[in-house]
Amino acid sequence: MIPQLKKLLEWNLLSYNKDSYALTPTGEAIVDNMEKLLMSLDVHENNMDYWIDHDLSPIPKELLYRIGELGECEVLEPNLPSIFEQQEEMLKRINGSSHISTFISIYHPSYLLPYSSFLDQGVDVSVIMTDQVYNIFKDDTHSQIDGPFSENSLSQSLKKEYEKEIGILLNGGNSDISIYKDRTKPVSITVSDQCMSFSLLDKNGRCTNRIILSSEPTAIKWGEELFNYYKSRSEILSD
Incomplete structure (x- = not known):
């Protein structure tokens, strides 16, 4: 080792x-x-297929340079026979959290429903939606049930329950809603004190439903910074 030590002294x-x-x-x-370089290489190597196939441009450069902070992360992929299995797994991971932050840029009626139960438990919930997603949720809660199901009591009951749950989230005391109108956006971000996750579009602009997830403290901090990056570029929803 002596020759190497001498070189390091000279340098x-x-x-x-x-x-x-x-x-x-x-x-x-x-x-x-x-x-930091070695950490970043580890993250890239362990999930190389994901990073190669997906568009990383929604991640700001300062966070992309610190991608190694994700540490031991995994990729959750939906199981076709049970399309909701992925969401159920995510809910298990964030259960027991004191605060939850989520960014939603793709509409699905079930995406917001679990958060009303978190509010009932006293969890602080922060939500960012794109204006397109917000308008769809708003229209859904004010639309009428048409066709052969309009007289169906079960359909009417389910719609009322849906409106109630969404209303709890949009008007809850422990929640805040922000609207994001910029074009550049990730598909989703969810961060709690238990774990963080995010998903991106692939390089062809398609949603793959593959989620990067990590429970390491450095990853949670990284995820909070990513969420706050988009929140700082959003407008708080006024009543």
């Missing part, structure tokens, strides 16, 4: 004093950057 990356070697400030900076 001012190591200092020597009283038979002891230590990193210089320059050496510490390089090691710190090297650690």
Whole structure:
């Protein structure tokens, strides 16, 4: 190791004093950057198919440079026989959280329903929706049931329950809703004190329903910064 140590001393990356070697400030900076590089390479290598196939442009550069903070993350893929299995798994992961933040840019009637039960438990819920998604939810809660189901008591009951649950979220004291109108957006982000997840469109602009998920503290902090990045570019929904 002596020749290598001599080189590091010559390059001012190591200092020597009283038979002891230590990193210089320059050496510490390089090691710190090297650690971040190795972390980023690990994240990329462990889920290479996802990163290759998906459009990463919605992630701001400062967070993309810190992608290694996701640590041990996994890809959740929907199981075709049970299309809601993926959402059920996510709900299990965030159960017991004190706060939940979510960004919704693709409409599905079931996406917002679980959050009303979290509000009932005293959980703070923060939601960002695109203006297109918000308008669809708003129209859904004011639309009439037409056709052969208009006289069906079960259909009417389900619609009333749906309107009630959405109303709890939109008007709940522990919730805040923001509307995002910019064109650049991820498909979804969900962050709690238990875990974080996000999904992106593929490089052809299609939704793949594949979700990156991690429960590591550094990943949760990273996810909170990503969510807040979009929240700072959104408008709080006024009554």
